[in-house]
Amino acid sequence: MEIRLGGAWISRTTLRDCIPRGALLKVITAGALLALAACAPLPPANPGDTSANAETMSTVADLPNVPANPRVAAATQGRRLDSPLIKQVAPTGLSPLVVDLTVAPADVWTRIRRSFAVPNIDTPLVREWENFYASKPEYLQRTAQRAGKYLYYIIEEIDQRGMPSELALLPFVESSFDPWALSRSQASGLWQFVPATGRGYNLKQDWWRDERRDPIASTNAALDYLQYLFEFHGDWHLALASYNWGEGSVKRAIEKKAGQGMPTDYLSLDMPDETRNYVPKLQAIKNIIANPAKFSIVLPTIDNQPYFVTVTKSRNIDVKLAAQLAEMPLEEFKALNPSFNRGVILGRHEPTLILPADRIGVFEANLLAHNGELSSWHTHQMARGDTLASVAKQYRTSVATLRSANGLGPKSSVSAGDSLIVPVGAAAGEPAIIATAVPAAVRPVAARGAAAVGKKVHVRTHRVTKGDSLSSIAKRYDTTVDQLRALNRIKGSAVQMGKTLQIPGTDSRS
CATH class of the missing domain: 3.10.350.10 (LysM domain)
Structure with a gap:
């Protein structure tokens, strides 16, 4: 059987047999060593929305009856390549890139490019997101630097599961690779699990820890969830839409179109704007990573070795x-x-x-x-x-x-x-x-x-006094202005004296 990779059809046997792996550490490892990058502001939900308070992160919808250890679909296993030389058509339509699969990639970006397997989409919305991200090279640079701590581990897990390497780029869209990222719907971590879905995938959340922020535990949970969604739909675009919107919602959208005798692919479904933008965002990031020079982007080097x-x-x-x-x-x-x-x-x-x-x-x-x-x-x-x-x-x-x-x-x-x-x-x-x-x-x-169960949750608050600012309050409680804004639904930078603010670190629903 053959699969399509970056526009080329290639046989599906073993890539790993072609790539020496003896040097890999027999410990849980991740990413290339990079200096810790400062947290970057996240992009708005829509390309035209540049307001400071724009919703910046997608969330994993609450999923009823999610199995704690969903069965891995047979279709997602063993998806590997054996051609020593393959020709990949760049997403930009430029000259094909010749990739020698007998040589281990020197950096993580090359490794990711080799295993692209999600079918490309080419729509005006993808072009808009390409232009948006390309217009913010500093943001992409900071996000890629943060990613350097985690990408090696993520792509290792993806390779071992035989999943498409595009999934390693999903935290670009979800959290800008910030493990502290917190959305207004209380989604948290690199992969933005909401509390209920996190619990469904055995991510511990208690007074001592929140494993939705754990780079290892959350990555494994996210890949389990994505494998489950792919098995549910048999289509990666629909699986990604379900990660954002919930597979129940996507299923109902499919049934509605099917009942009308209309196509039921991702691009044909009626869905919220956030989900409509979700896959085009990932496609835009994929296109930029595939050919950064075309977009005048310089990616930081991330060595293909443990961080x-x-x-x-x-x-x-x-x-x-x-x-x-x-x-x-x-x-x-x-x-x-x-x-x-x-x-x-x-x-x-x-x-x-x-x-x-x-x-x-x-x-x-x-x-x-x-x-x-x-x-x-x-x-x-x-x-x-x-x-x-x-x-x-x-x-x-x-x-x-x-x-x-x-x-x-x-x-x-x-x-x-x-x-x-x-x-x-x-x-x-x-x-x-x-x-x-x-x-x-x-x-x-x-x-x-x-x-x-049922005990009262302790709530930490701060009453704004004269001279307080969001910046000074964030510094006092070792948090960020963005987190204060998100948790308290504050627009702009002004804060009213006498207002009681919820401080990150406690439950907003007492």
């Missing part, structure tokens, strides 16, 4: 100490490990720490030489009759310190089964680091399974 490795811990460890042991900046550690909500990483979860590949040896050596405690925080499960005052007395600290460490407002209360982090020893008076973005519902881990 990160992982290590599993079974003991509590402070986020600050973990970064220090790896001898890396705290912000870079948090960028690689954005799923942790608290300043202490809970050992009983057996968490996976993500470290740059060149830091693992340093981390292990420093950990072996470290004689002190790994965490200056204790976890306390609230028992019946416990109060903040009684817990503070028990640990010789103050109620104010407990509130600060746990992100509790002055009127927030705690209940039996809730979890608190309590400073001990030298940490007294030092509040724990709170994750910069914890979208959606995060609840303390219950002491007895489902006992936490």
Whole structure:
């Protein structure tokens, strides 16, 4: 059997047999080593919409009855290539590109180009998005730099599953490769899972962590979801539309057209503007990655080698100490490990720490030489009759310190089964680091399974006073202006004195 790749028909057997892979590390790894890039503003939902408050991210629609481990479609397996030389027609219609498949790609971009397999669409909307992205080279550069930390891992997983490499570019559209990205519908992470769909794909969301932001867990969940959607529709354009709109909505749109005796392909369906733009956005990004010179875009080099490795811990460890042991900046550690909500990483979860590949040896050596405690925080499960005052007395600290460490407002209360982090020893008076973005519902881990269900979620708020600005508030709470705007539905940069703002890191639905 043959498949179509970039305009050329080629046989479908084994690409991997042609590419040496012995040098790959036998650890979970991802992307080429790049400097941590600053977060970039995201593009608006429509090419003509340049307002600061434009909706910037697509969301994964809530999906009822999604299997936690959907069966992989047979049609998505074993899709590989064996031709040592193939001719790919560039999406621009320029001269074909000759690709030697016997030589391992030196960079991730080349590797992605080799495995394009989603049929191209060529519509005016694609041209509009090409022009839009090409007019913002700085944005593309920053996004591509952020992608450098994750792309190697993503394309490795895609290759192992035999899926089209275009899917590795989907976070360009979803989140601009920002793992902290948070949409107004509470979709979060590189792949923008809403809470319910994340839970359906076993992404843990609780007081300690939100795995929708975990680069590894969320990538695996997203690819599982996309495989399920492809099996459901048998068409990648419809699968992508379903990722954005929900497969139930796409199915109904197909049935409506079929009932009218009309075509039921992606371009023929009636759908919301966001979904109508979704696949053209990805096609435009694909075209730019395929031929950046045509669009006067210079992509940063991303070597075809690991950016990160992982290590599993079974003991509590402070986020600050973990970064220090790896001898890396705290912000870079948090960028690689954005799923942790608290300043202490809970050992009983057996968490996976993500470290740059060149830091693992340093981390292990420093950990072996470290004689002190790994965490200056204790976890306390609230028992019946416990109060903040009684817990503070028990640990010789103050109620104010407990509130600060746990992100509790002055009127927030705690209940039996809730979890608190309590400073001990030298940490007294030092509040724990709170994750910069914890979208959606995060609840303390219950002491007895489902006992936490229905508990009140602690809401952290800030009342705007004279002299406050969105910038100063964002800096104070270690978040961003964009996240404050999105969570509080603020347009522009002005904020009214006396207004109470929801701070990222808590549930907006108390």
